[in-house]
Amino acid sequence: MVKNILYLSYDGMTDPLGQSQVLPYIIGLTKKGYHFHLISFEKPDRFIAHKKDILQICEENNITWVPMLYTKRPPLFSTMWDVWRMKKKAFELNKEYSFSMVHCRSYLSALIGLSMKRRFKTAFLFDMRGFWADERVDGNIWNLKNPIYRWVYHFFKAKEKVFFSTADHIISLTNEGKKEILSWNGFENLTDKISVIPCCVDIVKFDKKRVSTEMLKVKKSELGISDSQFILGYVGSIGTWYMLEEMLSFYKRSSKSLTNPLFLFVTKENENDIYRLSDNMDIPRKEIIVTSCYHNDMPLYMSLFNCSIFFIKPVYSKKASSPTKQGELMAMGIPVICNDKVGDTADIVRKYNSGLVISSEKINESVISDYTFSESNAIEGAQEYFGLEKGVNTYGEIYKKII
Numbered sequence: 001m002v003k004n005i006l007y008l009s010y011d012g013m014t015d016p017l018g019q020s021q022v023l024p025y026i027i028g029l030t031k032k033g034y035h036f037h038l039i040s041f042e043k044p045d046r047f048i049a050h051k052k053d054i055l056q057i058c059e060e061n062n063i064t065w066v067p068m069l070y071t072k073r074p075p076l077f078s079t080m081w082d083v084w085r086m087k088k089k090a091f092e093l094n095k096e097y098s099f100s101m102v103h104c105r106s107y108l109s110a111l112i113g114l115s116m117k118r119r120f121k122t123a124f125l126f127d128m129r130g131f132w133a134d135e136r137v138d139g140n141i142w143n144l145k146n147p148i149y150r151w152v153y154h155f156f157k158a159k160e161k162v163f164f165s166t167a168d169h170i171i172s173l174t175n176e177g178k179k180e181i182l183s184w185n186g187f188e189n190l191t192d193k194i195s196v197i198p199c200c201v202d203i204v205k206f207d208k209k210r211v212s213t214e215m216l217k218v219k220k221s222e223l224g225i226s227d228s229q230f231i232l233g234y235v236g237s238i239g240t241w242y243m244l245e246e247m248l249s250f251y252k253r254s255s256k257s258l259t260n261p262l263f264l265f266v267t268k269e270n271e272n273d274i275y276r277l278s279d280n281m282d283i284p285r286k287e288i289i290v291t292s293c294y295h296n297d298m299p300l301y302m303s304l305f306n307c308s309i310f311f312i313k314p315v316y317s318k319k320a321s322s323p324t325k326q327g328e329l330m331a332m333g334i335p336v337i338c339n340d341k342v343g344d345t346a347d348i349v350r351k352y353n354s355g356l357v358i359s360s361e362k363i364n365e366s367v368i369s370d371y372t373f374s375e376s377n378a379i380e381g382a383q384e385y386f387g388l389e390k391g392v393n394t395y396g397e398i399y400k401k402i403i
Contacts, residue, residue: 002033002034002035003033003034003035003100003101003403004034004035004037004097004098004099004100005029005034005035005036005037005099005100005101005102005103005399006036006037006039006090006093006094006097006099006101006102006103006116006122007022007026007036007037007038007039007102007103007105008039008086008090008102008103008104008105008109008112008113009022009038009039009040009041009105009106009109010040010041010070010082010086010105010106010108010109011040011041011105011106012040012041012042012043012046012047012067012070013038013040013042013054013058013065013067014042014043014046014047014049014050014051014053014054014067015042015043015046016295018040018054019054019295020295020324021199021200021324022038022040022105023054023057023063024200024202024388024392025200025388025391025392025395026038026061026063027057027061027063028388028389028391028392028395028396029392029395029396029399030061030062030063032392032396032399034399035062035063035064036063036064037064037066037093037097037099038058038063038064038065038066039066039067039068039086039089039090039093040065040066040067040068041067041068041069041070041082041086042067042068042069042070043070044069044070047067047069051067054067066089066093068082068085068086068089070082076148076152079108082108083108083111083112086108086109086112087111087112087115090102090112090116091116094116094120094122099116099122100122100123100403101122101123101124101125101168101399101402101403102116102117102122102123102124102125103125103127104124104125104126104127105127105129106127106128106129106130106132107128107132107133107156107159107160107163110124110126110128110159110163110167111159113125113126113163113167114159114162114163114166117166117167117168118166123168123402123403124166124167124168125167125168125169125170125171125398125399125402126163126164126167126169126170126171127171128163128170128171128172128173128177128320129171129173129320130173130177130317130320130321131160131177131180131316131317131319131320132156132160133152133153133156133157133160134315134316134317135317136153137153137317138313138315138316138317138318139240139241139317140240141240161184161187164181164187164190165187167193168402169193169194169195169398169401169402170190170193170194170195171194171195171196171197171395171398172194172195172196172197172320173196173197173198173199173320173321173322173343174196174198174319174320174321174322174343174344175196175344175347176319176320176343176344177196177319177320177343178194178196180319180320181194182194195394195398197391197394197395198322198327198344198385198386198391199322199323199324199327199386200327200386200387200388200390200391200392201324201327201328201331201382201386201387201388202388203331203382203383203386203387203388203389205296205299206298206299206302206327206328206331206332206382207299207331207332208299208303208332208333210299211299211300211303215300216300216303216304219300219301219304220304223264223289223291223304224289225262225264225289225304226260228259228260229260229261229262230258230259230260230261230262230306231261231262231263231264231304231305231306232251232254232261232262232263232264232305232306232307232308232309232337232368233263233264233265233266233301233302233304233305233306233307233308233309233334234247234263234264234265234266234267234308234309234310235265235266235267235298235301235302235308235325235328235329236266236267236310236323236325237267237268237269238265238267238269238273238274239269241312241313241318241321242310242311242312242313243311243312243313243339243363244273244274244277245277245281246311246363246364247309247310247311248263248274248277248278248281248283249281249364250309250311250337250358250363250366250367250368251263251283251309252281252282252283253365253366253367254367254368255283255287257367257368258368261287262287262288262289263278263283263287263288263289264289264291264301264304264305265288265289265290265291266291266292266293266298266301266302267290267292268292271290274288274290275288275290298328299328299332302328302329302332302334303332303334305329305334306335307334307335307336307337307355307356307368308325308329308334308335308336308337308355309336309337309338310323310325310326310336310337310338311338311339311358311363312338312339312342312345314339314340314341314342314360318341318342318343319342319343320343321342321343321345322343322344322345323342323343323345326338326345326348326386327382327385327386328382330348330352330354330378330379330381330382330386331379331382331383331386333375333376333378333379334378335354335355335356335371335373335378336349336354336355336356336378337355337356337358337368338355338356338357338358339357339358339359339360339363340357340358340359340360341360348381348385351381352374352377352378352380352381352385353372353373353374353377353378354373354374354377354378354381355371355373355378356368356369356371
């Protein structure tokens, strides 16, 4: 008998995050005999542009998608309104389908999962995705000097403990995040209730064998890159957590010992933000290229890199962070340069000899140095740790356990 699952996500499916970190799991789980109703909140412009594509994916995989429009303003009140609408819709659907379980992605969705657990006895899976309230503070989104934000922060920190104690099971992205939770007073016995599933990667898609020499040649020509250049690459957003200034400084210091170096950014961020900073640091414009691509084309762009870099602020909330790009880069067999004290990132790099770990304390004096790299180990590590199939199977085992 097919079991009905309600999946709640405040992230949109028309956003890249939804397409890489929600839909692939749900598609995999439908093949294990579950039928999903997926409530998500969509940004109006992206919804108009990509609605048909997501609807097609959902229809092909027998997923019932229930998109709702995201409300941006006014801050806080718009979010409260969206949470109320999500709860109303979830309760309406539950009347009709009597869900076996509610799978809640992050904290806002978990508010509804908690209500459904208490009111309908619905199994409640808390897929935490990180220490959300602390992320808001660490990312300077919530200023605790503001009494309203201070109240909201303490509200969610209190709810966090209720989520952990009430949920039938909890997903952490990292072992470091799990360790942190288990260190809290009264939560020492949750070991069997917390599973670790990182941000997984489609290993089939991120496979360098799928990128031909001719494709690389054409792309290099388009971007004005020569075969003799050493390319340090960065992919993804550059705001909030990612230490752009420190990465540019690292490049500048390292470039002195590199032959014909180039820093290639593949990002949808405003290129002027990068150029403004690199100009101020006296990095020649000819050594910086900023471009963007669709996620499906990312393997091709990554194949241009001699090595990749990402520095992330080593703040408290990042103990629970799993950068998707790490798994993608390792799957492509590309060396990773990263800093420590960010989730399990450094441990994974060291375990699989997949790049260079920089001490966060010495990030402003570090340069590219000799490091042990094994392409085969990196690819194997991506399969073992970040493989989408493994993630789906782990979710499947949890579903069986709690339904």
